[in-house]
Amino acid sequence: MTDAPAISVQGLTKVFGDRTVVDHFDMQVPKGAIYGFLGPNGSGKTTTIRMMCGLLTPDAGSGTCLGFDILHEQDRIKANVGYMTQKFSLYEDLTIRENLDFVARMYQVPNRRDRVRQALADLGLSERANQLAGTLSGGWKQRLALAACMIHDPALLLLDEPTAGVDPKARRDFWDEIRRLSAAGVTVLVSTHYMDEAIQCDFIAYIAYGKKLISGPAREIPAMIGLHTYQVTGPDISALEAELRQDPGVGQVARFGAVLHVSGTDRAALDAVARRHQDKGDHKWRLKEAELEEAFIYLMAGAEDNFQAVAE
Template identity: 40%
Template sequence: MTGGRVTVAAQALRKTFAAPKGGRIVAVDDLALQVHAGQLTALVGPDGAGKTTLMRMVAGLLTPDAGTLRVLDTDVVADPQSVQDRVSYMPQRFGLYEDLSVQENLDLYADLHGVPATLRRERFARLLAMTDLARFTDRPAGKLSGGMKQKLGLACTLVRSPELLLLDEPSVGVDPLSRRDLWQILQQLIDGERLGVVVSTAYLDEAERCAQVFVIHQGVVLAEGPPDRLKERATGLTFLASPPAGVTARDLQARLIDARDRVIDAVPEGGGVRFIRQPGADADALGDLLQGAQVRTRPHELEDAFMMMLAAQASSSAGPRDDAAVAPPPALVERPPAQAPGWHAPVIQVRDLVRRFGDFTAVASTSFEVGRGEIFGLLGPNGAGKTTTFRMLCGLLPATSGQLQVAGVDLRRARAQARQRIGYVSQKFALYGNLSVRENLEFFAGAYGLRGQALRHRVATLLAQFSLDAAARSGDLPNGYKQRLAMAASLLHEPEILFLDEPTSGIDPLARRAFWRTITGLAQRAVTIVVTTHFMEEAEYCDRIAIQDAGRVLALGTPQQVRVQAGTGHGSDMDEAFIAIVEQGRRQHASSAAAA
């Protein structure tokens, strides 16, 4: 399907950057594409594919090394300022001024873009209504939730009327409710203003809403076209397996995804496992993997086609596979197997946990337990209180009241002692970007008390396990590899409990599969995992999940029990269940407040 006039036309486009140790890194290589006005276009691809570099060239912020690039009928190389004056670009880390209020941020960006005062009143009113921020104009941007910050960033990007809007991963780090709101705003812009929008995204369900999709890998376009046409390549190869009694969906998924000769991809969904069979594999040859699971066909999706393209590219490449960490992990920690006595004994006990900041209650009387070797998901909208809960569990923030025990230690009295037995991966890369991968691992190993041969052995083991280049500068790694390094650092001291704060935020499906295969391997070795995430598909890996909002626990149980509570039914999409639970909780809270 084509839209109106061509707004972006690239031919033989190339961009390289200086490598830290000499030579050049090719970010975009002989790339060609066309984007049309008045439609939504998606760029998808693994981390390091070149999507952000391409967007920055289209925005007139980077100069191509070779090829031609015309944006809005203007040669970007010859006249980048003209392009910048007509295009609005929202990068992954949009520069909000956190000490300024919502209104002051809008005013500042209007000043920067020279928006006349006569246009601002109507423009601001429409943007505030569209983003539902009209009630918060006096609130400092730094005190907004993650989803509200993204919506304010979009509003600031739109204070002038652009002819083309470029959005680089606009929904990274925001919950399903905020994602839904963002996409409703984009659809209003396209329908109401016939605005052309180019969006890069790690969510393939978002790309499926677009008129045109470009799949980019290693700086080249692997495939392009409408989503319905792209996903045809997965026809007849997509199935859903329901595990037999006694087998978890997570363990069935691990068995399937390890069989790369017969299965391209597998991921838990709705209590079962959706998977893609290798085109050349005999369906009968899957019997030993399925072990009695009931299998039925399912509709193919864009994500299926995407995973097939990347698998085909990996198999044809002579270089190392990007999904190397998907390989079955060795025993990263020496713990008893799952059948050992006491496997389900609680290692985290929370009773009536409360955290207040002044007169604001961030966490209100929360209680739950987490068993040894369990994967426990802590979910909720941006600003729900889950990060505060998470930081208390890690010993990084003291509780106001309540009881909190982790690994048998009372965190209200001995936080330092408990931290010796836990590992922690933060949402933002928290290692030293100017150090090499090996230097980071050796530094943190020393901080954990490892010395001599024990330190060298542990570092070598984790470098191999996570397929990390020891000499690479940490700050230069793609997001997926940064997360691998952060995970490796958190496992140096062989912790009993691992806390993961949105560990896959901003990384592509291929890297997410690799990450979760490692997490599954750790759980199989009796490591307890507590994870926060905004990817609801990842809730399916969890043994149990808790959904919080406004500091209160709204739901607690297995993914299937949460779907039942939500009323969305067995096998339903976890995004639907999450949204239903949160909206039910908000209605009940509003009703109680009105009655009071």
């Protein structure tokens, strides 16, 4: 049983009005993994996560979360889940300590005062314990929200766009804490569209317009797609970019500052393009390992927006 996945769902579907927001979604989430859900805003990431964890009832599909049935044992799932929403949802007119004490009371945490004290220490909040939550910066609010999510020692942590609006240092500190929790056996689901956060995840699912495009170990995603990439540098890169976008041997062109990443799934065709341009001697072409960002751009370029017809 120790090797059983933390979450196993099949065929999850959710319809709001005329929109199928999640369309027959399957997923296996290993225990203790950091699992990232990537996709554009409105792609169904949050709805999917909430259905997998018993916070929202699917219209179709089945599965288990932490060994409990997502359709019939939702209360038992909720008792073992910590959920951090994108918008700060604690009481701004209460202090940090008062907020944590309130949440601990809700979950009927034993030895509540000691547990609050420990939560303050774990997240570096002890010196600010008596500060009103409404006066905190984005990074400190984030720490408080995470402390509140973990006050009842959940086995599963849900993070919905957790670092939106916080500074880079706060984001790094936050991810250090997430990795510590994962190492301790907590399963973490993260909804994000930041690529620098995606690389922090053990596994990734790309979701677009209600459908899962691909899922698997983060480091294996580009290879699963079969994507190959050249890094191109040299003068007048904008003109080259425009030319390459019209070349049938190129699957995609992504610009990163003064560097082009030229990718495709047909290695022979891509190599031919590279040789042709290298022979001109104007630009340097270097084959590189395709990374998550190229994979994400490639997947999104081929995704069909099935919401567009509804909106029109």
